[in-house]
Amino acid sequence: MHRRAAALAVPLTAIALVVSSCGSIPEDWKTPAFLRMNAEELDPRLPDVTGEVGEEPQITFPDEEPPEEEISGIISKGSGEDVLVGADDLVVANVVQYQWTAPGEGEPMEGQSSYESGAPDLVRMNEMPEYITDTLVSQPLGSRAVYVFPPLTPEEIEQAQGMGQEAPEGASVLVIDVMDRYAQGAVVPGEPVTDGGDGLPTVTQDGHSRPEIDIPEGEAPEDLEVVPLIEGEGPEVEEGQQIVAQYTGVRWEPEEDGGHEVFDSTWDRGGAPFDTTIGGGAVIEGWDEGIVGANVGDRLLLVVPGSMAYGETEEEAMGGPVGTLVFVIDVLGAYDNPPEPESEEGAEGEAADPEDEEVSEEE
Secondary structure (H helix, E strand, O other): OOOOOOOOOOOHHHHHHHHOOOOOOOOOHHHHHHOOOOOOOOOOOOOOEEEEOOOOEEEEEEOOOOOEEEEEEEEEEEOEEEEEEOOOOOEEEEEEEEEEEEEEEEEEEEEEEEHHOOOOOOEHHHOOHHHEEEHHOOOOEEOOOEEEEEEOOOHHHHHHHHHOOOOOOOOOEEEEEEEEEEOOOOOOOOOOOOOOOOOOOOOOOOOOOOOEEEOOOOOOOOEEEEEEEEEOOOOEEEHHHHHHHHHHEEOOOOOOOOOOOOOEEHHHHHOOEEEOOOOOOOEEEEHHHOOOEEEEEEEEEEEOOOOOOOOHHHHHHOOOOOEEEEEEEEEEEOOOOOOOOOOOOOOOOOEEOOOOOOOOOOO
């Protein structure tokens, strides 16, 4: 479904790599499990964090040197006990990072607050290291977690810099607010208002299984067709947002056996929701045109001509599916992306031209 892989920075992932240098916490940094897992009492060495979950936190650093081991805890437990974070969830989180530089002293790290950027992190729990997930898994939505990572050693600082990462001064402190989550197999709620048809494909689904797409006989439409099968009541998807979706796709043209084999489907990958930036060329044009303006909660039938997909010929498609494509897409969520970094100003006051980098590849 991707035309090219976008070069996306995931702040929480980047932070996790910096504070652990090479992505692992030494055993002698690990706090015993009784202080990490559902403890009644928080480790007193954790900074004091106040404020409502969902708003920029206020932090007070203890009047002592940062600890020489990693510590963490849930300082505010959400009320949604029936909706808990799972080990395979895609979690929507607001994340803020601080530097604990000396006893009683610390400061926010510039550019490391999703509250400041207005764009939450989309965090795949199964891609996060255990020292992040151990504290968050099985916690309810609306929970706030705090992590403290010891200052890096000189060797770790050198290694981080060698990886092109800025090594934090002092200990690193993360505050993570769990705002929402999407489990494997998540689909939009609501009842279908249509199953398609009338010259377009028809769609049926048994429970939460992969939707079945029945292609009619005859020529495919020449233009992009967008049909809401389920009408969502969420906000309108805007250009440049991150979307979370389930999807499945088939070619309009039949295979040699006359069938229409699914060429790509999140349902066939365990139902793990897919996320991407929409409206900016990170996916095929038919998705950009068809999803921008839809509502969160929509289930869309998209019939995409080859000119808005991978092409009409094998040569154009370069290994992708050829010709008109048919998708069923559940629009589960939409979130703002961080603003683009400001360009450096040139000597004449005009933006300097950055060197172009190759950041895409055909699937």
